[in-house]
Amino acid sequence: MTELERVPPGVDPHVPSAARIYDYLLGGKDNLAVDRAVGDRLLSVAPDTRAVARANRVFLTRAVRHMAEQGIRQFVDLGAGIPTSPSVHEVARKVNPACRVVYVDYDPMVRLHGEVLLSGDPGVVSVQGDIRTPRDILAGPHVTGLIDFEQPMAVLLVGVFHFITDEEDPAGIIAAFRERMAPGSFLVLSHAMSESDPEAIAQLILSTANSPAQPTFRSREELTALCDGFELVGPGVAAVQDWRVPGDEEPALPLLEGTPKLRIDAVVGRLP
Template sequence: MSEQEFVPPGVDPTQMSHARAYDYVLGGKNNYAVDREAAAQVIALAPDLPVLGKAQRRLLLRVTRMCAEQGIDQFLDIGAGIPTAPNVHETAKAVNPHSRVVYVDYDPLVTVHNSALLADGDGVASVEADVRDPDALMGDPRVSALIDFDRPLLVLFVGLFHLVADEHDPAGLIARFRDRMVPGSHMMLSQFCADGSDPAARAKLEEISADSPSPMCFRRREEIVRFFDGFQLMEPGVVDVQDWWPDEPAIPQTGLKVAAGVGTKL
């Protein structure tokens, strides 16, 4: 770690952070040596990892714009990660300046960066909370100040649930959020998928995250589809993230796979 790198209170710069490693993959600078080293080990086996990260980011912004154009004006981005421009609130507010956005992450460094970015933002907040405690998250006064669960909203779980182990019942957690959402709300979810992923790169990713607070958990596509129980899956269903929006410019296939889907609350 260089002497110039800022370390907020409560942050261990020697412990790899998924959010910071992802920031590095996307070309950001809010990361430490341990994050860069971890990402580099995976990129050595899967050189197209940055392509995959950017494909996921592109879909996130496309879905945000789609929902905003359909009249949704509130967005809950859970597992938001370190801010990368353009952001969800910039995309939503370009369609409707009155859109409200709450970014949620359990990583304190993410909250520090988001809070600084959003200091002057109107209708935008950053909350440090854990998806594994949905009642506390949805009950946080900073969330309830901006998000009205009695109106349609978009909930984003982008690159999040591969960091939630089966023992925490990810499907049950998603159901807790689904049950608070009214019909017409949308959910976007993406996560690393076992189907089609290069075994060596997958093993390396699992290995380097084993001692982190959230070890990596690849799931089969059929397991990810079940996360959408209670939602009407939009076409083309749960597919590789770069294939979800077929009318966009093609993105090459990658060695590691992220499956993504968008559902409408029934």
């Protein structure tokens, strides 16, 4: 059976997917040749990118654990990607087994994996949706059936928001979610930065041209502006490998030495 025959319905094997490229960089197997080609070209100019991807995942688990310890019991993971352990619900439920999680991604391969892995758990659901249409996501029956908007929640945008172009109104997308979030809710962001190595930026843009996986690199000031209305937690905007809150006793992972060529910054904000 060829790779083309193994592609799920709705997936174009000639178009790279951000979720599958990320899966490849993390060492996963749920990716296609087109995704591996993009990853390899990026690694050829920025060989520390695998470590950056792992650091991004570590940031996600640290942020989720912190929010669960602060009493957050419901999470909406936007652009969730191919399921990877430890997942958001696994981390959150170590703090409180009552935590509920909605995973959202527009990639049909992600949805298929989510349906298989998460079936049978009434507190966790995977849905296909596009973060460019936030009100559709918020009104979806799986979201309204699981999330109580009268209570604090966490909205996660980890490693996904750089795929939203300026023309697609990134600030408006976040505002749509913020309007539905109760006081005490959290926003979690990690984002590819314009301070990255120019060669890495050029290679990534070239290899993903005219595809949904083409990123928009933003500055620290632009990332901070996306968090308008939220009070920044911990170190504020920081390199993804350096983000941590006071009291986090988990040792820093020796993933990176020096400044990586592909820079990802992270930020967590709390709604007053």
